[in-house]
Amino acid sequence: MTKNKTLRNALESGKLFTAMAAHNPLAAKLAEEAGFGGIWGSGFELSASYAVPDANILSMGTHLEMMRAIASVVSIPLIADIDTGFGNAVNVHYVVPQYEAAGASAIVMEDKTFPKDTSLRTDGRQELVRTEEFQGKIAAACAARRDSDFVVVARVEALIAGLGQAEAIRRGLAYAEAGADAILIHSKQKTPDEILDFVTAWPAKVPLVLVPTAYPQLSEADIERLRKVGIVIYGNHAIRAAVGAMRKVFRQIRAEGGIRAVDPLLPSVKDIIELQGDASMRAVESNFLR
Numbered sequence: 344m345t346k347n348k349t350l351r352n353a354l355e356s357g358k359l360f361t362a363m364a365a366h367n368p369l370a371a372k373l374a375e376e377a378g379f380g381g382i383w384g385s386g387f388e389l390s391a392s393y394a395v396p397d398a399n400i401l402s403m404g405t406h407l408e409m410m411r412a413i414a415s416v417v418s419i420p421l422i423a424d425i426d427t428g429f430g431n432a433v434n435v436h437y438v439v440p441q442y443e444a445a446g447a448s449a450i451v452m453e454d455k456t457f458p459k460d461t462s463l464r465t466d467g468r469q470e471l472v473r474t475e476e477f478q479g480k481i482a483a484a485c486a487a488r489r490d491s492d493f494v495v496v497a498r499v500e501a502l503i504a505g506l507g508q509a510e511a512i513r514r515g516l517a518y519a520e521a522g523a524d525a526i527l528i529h530s531k532q533k534t535p536d537e538i539l540d541f542v543t544a545w546p547a548k549v550p551l552v553l554v555p556t557a558y559p560q561l562s563e564a565d566i567e568r569l570r571k572v573g574i575v576i577y578g579n580h581a582i583r584a585a586v587g588a589m590r591k592v593f594r595q596i597r598a599e600g601g602i603r604a605v606d607p608l609l610p611s612v613k614d615i616i617e618l619q620g621d622a623s624m625r626a627v628e629s630n631f632l633r
């Protein structure tokens with residue numbers, strides 16, 4: 344079964360699909376190893392790994408090449424975060440087949456203006472495009488995909504922009520009507536109440552996607568009980584785990600003036616060599632090196 348079909352079937356099954364953020368192929372391999380259903384090709388994480396803000400500063404090419412590198416080392420579906428689609432519907436029509444060819448099984452596109460500002464920052468600049476314009480961008484994404492199992496997710500930023508539930512529902516329905524396979528509804532409230540109100544009011548069959556970063560109290564079991572959510576995305580836990588782990592180890596080495604105490608606490612060099620795909624290289628060597 345193709346990765347696209349795996350994701351499409353998961354979305355149609357009614358069971359909750361889990362996707363973990365990754366900013367490089369190694370993080371994606373670790374997410375697969377841990378048992379996540381798919382990878383979230385996060386713009387926030389990739390921006391952070393370049394130490395720049397998540398505000399369309401990195402080019403489409405930089406993100407696309409990372410998606411290609413990630414897709415080539417995992418066997419689970421990759422959901423690519425294409426931010427606002429890098430322009431208007433014409434840009435989206437060009438971009439979607441590029442992501443499909445790079446091995447992504449889905450794109451998520453948000454209804455903000457280009458260049459965007461990151462969603463979870465307090466007082467970020469959150470401007471939305473007209474509903475009709477974004478419907479055109481979603482329709483362009485659907486028309487441009489080559490495989491009908493490639494999933495197009497429309498992301499509603501109305502709650503992030505403080506426009507309220509009625510506007511969020513109105514936009515979600517308009518994007519579903521334009522052909523979106525799922526609707527991502529995002530919130531930066533510190534409790535799940537705002538999202539739970541949206542989910543309760545959501546009147547359509549089109550599944551929802553949640554990113555519970557700001558309201559971590561909501562577990563997968565809680566989300567499953569809502570019966571309207573197809574995908575949960577863990578948006579930035581790979582980069583935050585990496586930052587926390589590196590900071591701690593770097594400080595310990597400085598404090599102790601060496602690596603003696605820290606060494607046994609770290610994954611072994613052998614572990615890293617295995618993650619590099621050493622076994623398959625050795626197989627190639629023994630077959631072809633003459």
Ligand code: SPV
Pocket residue numbers: 364385386387388397424461462463554556578579
């Ligand atoms: C990302 O991970 O890039 C996202 C999710 O889009 S968030 O950062 O919460 O907007």
Ligand code: MG
Pocket residue numbers: 385386387397424426
């Ligand atoms: Mg993003």
